[in-house]
Amino acid sequence: MALIDAEKVQYAALAFLWIEYLWELYLDIRQYHLCKKTENVPPELKQVMSKETFDKARLYTLDKDKYGFIKSAFSIVLSTFVIWSGLLATVWMYAESISPWKGEVATSCIWLFLLIAMSTLIDLPFSVYYTFVLEEKYGFNKQTAKFYLWDKIKSFILSQALSLPIASIIIVIVKYGGDLFFVWLWITVGIIVLLLLTIYPSYIAPLFDKYTPLPEGELRTDIEKLASELKFPLGQLYVVEGSKRSAHSNAYFYGLFGAKRIVLFDTLLANPESGGCQNDEVLAVLSHELGHWKHGHIVKNIIIMQTNLFLMFLVFGFMFGFPPIYQAVGFPPNLQPVLVGLLVVMQYIMMPYNALLSFLLTCLSRYFEFQADAFALKLGKADPLQRALVQLNKDNLGFPIYDSLFSAWHHSHPPLLQRLVALQTNSHSKED
Incomplete structure (x- = not known):
């Protein structure tokens, strides 16, 4: 049965x-x-979008869709194989055989390490193609091979450094938490998530990108004035050097408690070569972001x-x-x-x-x-x-x-x- x-x-x-x-x-x-x-360009955008830009966007989207078809097909085949073949159990037995310590926590950490490593290696060809072929083709990729490789190594180390201790805590709580272990698990994981949300922007994100204070000038003055008018608890204003990674742009704020920080991608700011937004447009984007805070x-x-x-x-x-x-x-x-x-x-x-x-x-x-x-x-x-x-x-x-x-x-x-x-x-x- x-x-x-x-x-x-x-x-x-x-x-x-x-x-x-x-x-x-x-x-x-x-x-x-x-x-x-x-x-054809939609009638609503004919005054603001050229046919050349529209065509390029269309081809970019079609190429991303083709890439997505292939990656999704590979993913479903791989997932089916993992379930059907019992690969998770095979990796577990191997982890148990090489573990220098007895017990479920040690074996689980080795098992998780191996799965993350396998997943990283399997995804690597797709990531390389997307970054250095697809994104490169349309001028978005700004990474060198050295930058990309170092980025991947840091991401792998960070994922292991975070996931293994958290996994160990989860195992201990489930095994020794009694009938209400799921309550203690929820409280513990909830605290960990909030802690990561708090420390990630200040201590982890700078490991991958360079953050510098927004220089004094009209834009900084306007942002500080807007924050003051809305009583937004602005602590610091940063520009992140996203252009070393990609030409895509963004802006956001973070901080769960007390003073908050606003971060602008350098690609968001007006640049004759890469586009970007004028000061009043940047302020409008930030007004939208501050709307999220206000609501x-x-x-x-x-x-x-x-x-x-x-x-x-x-x-x-x-x-x-x-x-x-x-x-x-x-x-x-x-x-x-x-x-x-x-x-x-x-x-x-x-x-x-x-x-x-x-x-x-x-x-x-x-x-x-x-x-x-x-x-x-x-x-x-x-x-x-x-x-x-x-x-x-x-x-x-x-x-x-x-x-x-x-x-x-x-x-x-x-x-x-x-x-x-x-x-x-x-x-x-x-x-x-």
């Missing part, structure tokens, strides 16, 4: 994987065909994240002792490692829930984005924000036409045309 149950779990996991893959493939094909047949979007997202964590750990608490979930990925009946159970429950058993939650959060994120745009409009930034959105879209070669179903499922930010229409409509309403 246990064997039958294990087979059912295995088939269910594979079914969930393939249903999600086929659904995503269907959406991607819809978007690909729409992009392929749309050869409490970050706090709301953290609350949602913590609630979701609790629900996931609650389900894991009910299922982690169920032998078939381990047997489904190749483990013998008497072996039930905590990390394996957590992986199977979170990644496979809860896949339908995760897909639904992701869609709902995408819808919520779009609502938050419209709210932030409306906040910028109230500050009188509608016109420069529209110009900034168009400029950023051109700089990033964003294709402005999307299939409605594809967009509804994938876009956490509303597409360009939807944002422009909303800003124009609300601007006219405000004037009336």
Whole structure:
């Protein structure tokens, strides 16, 4: 009976994987065909986007779609192989055989180290192609091979340095936390997440990119004045040297408690060679970001994240002792490692829930984005924000036409045309 149950779990996991893959493939094909047949600049953008830029964005999107088709197909085949072959159990047995220490914590750390290393190596050819072929082709890649390699090494070391101690803590809590271990697990992981959110921008992000204070001048004065008017607790203003990595641009603020920091990508600032935004457009973009702060979007997202964590750990608490979930990925009946159970429950058993939650959060994120745009409009930034959105879209070669179903499922930010229409409509309403 246990064997039958294990087979059912295995088939269910594979079914969930393939249903999600086929659904995503269907959406991607819809978007690909729409992009392929749309050869003219939309009437709403003819005054601000040249045919040359539009065509380049279209070809960039088509190339990314083709890359995505290949990578997704490889990913589903690999995932199927991992479940069907019992690879997780094979790696576990190997980790156990080479572990110099006895016990589940030591074996789990070696097992996790090997899986992260394997995943990094498998993904490396795709990452190299995307960076040095696809992004290079359209002028976005700014990395040298040496910079890229060192970046990957730092990322690998950091991922291991964070994941192994956290995994060890999780195992100890599950094994010794009693019947309510999932509550202690939720509290502990929640604290760790908040701690990482706090220290990452100040101590981890600078390991990968150079941050320098925004120089004195008109832009800095205007930003400080805007923050003062909104009573935004601005601590520091930074420019991050993103141009060493990519030509894509962005801006954000961070800080959960007390003074907050605003970070501008150097590619966002006006540059005769690479585009970028004028000062009033940068201010409009920041007004949008400050709208997220004013409406409490970050706090709301953290609350949602913590609630979701609790629900996931609650389900894991009910299922982690169920032998078939381990047997489904190749483990013998008497072996039930905590990390394996957590992986199977979170990644496979809860896949339908995760897909639904992701869609709902995408819808919520779009609502938050419209709210932030409306906040910028109230500050009188509608016109420069529209110009900034168009400029950023051109700089990033964003294709402005999307299939409605594809967009509804994938876009956490509303597409360009939807944002422009909303800003124009609300601007006219405000004037009336």
